[in-house]
Amino acid sequence: MAAERPPLPPFTEETALLKVRAAEDAWNTRDPARVVLAYTEDSEWRNRDLFLRGHEEIVEFLTAKWERELGYRLRKELWAYTGNRIAVRFEYEYHDTAGQWFRAYGNENWEFDANGLMRRRYASINDLAVAPEERRIAV
Structure with missing residues (x-):
């Protein structure tokens, strides 16, 4: 049986907010091994122009991401x-x-699947260079 990752669908506003907060908290650890636990083994991602599938590709992607995106928040x-x-x-x-x-x-x-694991993640992202004094997210 697959692991459960509450809250489970169908989502309410309260449980959707919990899912979003859990994802934010996990990503802010910058720990690919922790982040990947929220996804199905065969999870499909589109991240900008990359298409990934499965835990191995996700961990590889996140490891490289946080090696070049320093101070990530x-x-x-x-x-x-x-x-x-x-x-x-x-x-x-x-x-x-x-x-x-x-x-x-x-x-x-x-x-998400019935166990609360994310099976698909499609991300559209744009970057903007900012001066240090323009930062909005405290580390």
Whole structure:
């Protein structure tokens, strides 16, 4: 039997908010092994122009992401929910090895299985270079 990851669908506003907060908290650890536990073994992702499938590809992607996106800090906001789907808007900040800060904006569409694991994640993301004094997300 597959592991459960409450809250389970169908989502209410309260449970959708809990799911969004749990995702934000996990991603802010920058620990790919922890983050991947929220996804099905065969989870499908579209992240910008990349298409990933399964835990191995997700961990590889997240490891590389957080090696180049230093000081990463994320905020997610519930946008909509219904049944087993949640939509979020998000922003995160990070800097590169040269010290240039960026703010990334985007939207994600999530679909969950009956056990509360995310089986699909589709993300559209844009980056904006920002000066250190323009940062909005405290580390």
